[in-house]
Amino acid sequence: VQPDRMDPADWLQSLPTKDGSKYLANPEQMNHLTNEEFAQKFIESERGEEIRRKLQEPPKGVPLKDKPELSQKYANSALRNIKLVIRRELLIWWRDKTRRIARLIQCLIMGVIVGTVFWQSDDPQTRMGVNFQ
Numbered sequence: 001v002q003p004d005r006m007d008p009a010d011w012l013q014s015l016p017t018k019d020g021s022k023y024l025a026n027p028e029q030m031n032h033l034t035n036e037e038f039a040q041k042f043i044e045s046e047r048g049e050e051i052r053r054k055l056q057e058p059p060k061g062v063p064l065k066d067k068p069e070l071s072q073k074y075a076n077s078a079l080r081n082i083k084l085v086i087r088r089e090l091l092i093w094w095r096d097k098t099r100r101i102a103r104l105i106q107c108l109i110m111g112v113i114v115g116t117v118f119w120q121s122d123d124p125q126t127r128m129g130v131n132f133q
Helices: 008-014 018-023 035-044 046-056 078-095 097-117 124-131
Strands: none
Touching: 008 018, 035 046, 078 097
8 A cells, every 4th residue: 555645656666675565455464475476366366367368369350461561571672771761861961060061171171281292293193192092
């Protein structure tokens, strides 16, 4: 039985502890039920009987295996999944304005740095190396 001045959440948390036995409906029973006793009492309860009855009834409606939308392994094709992922990533990229601006500034600064390193180089192989950095 929940005390009048105790929050329901605190009461429920204290029930399985040793102190929780003082909240039992039957004060003479000062110890908790074992797992097996608890399971047996639930099976014998009205709710347990109702669940057992519902589980024993045959399922209603069309069997799941006969539904056409459930016969495919995946709902989308591989191409559609790729399109959805690309669209989602582009939307995330477009919405993140701060990151786009920071990336543009980073690329400009790196371009200026690399450009100044190879500014007056006459070797064509060195200039090609810049493309692969």
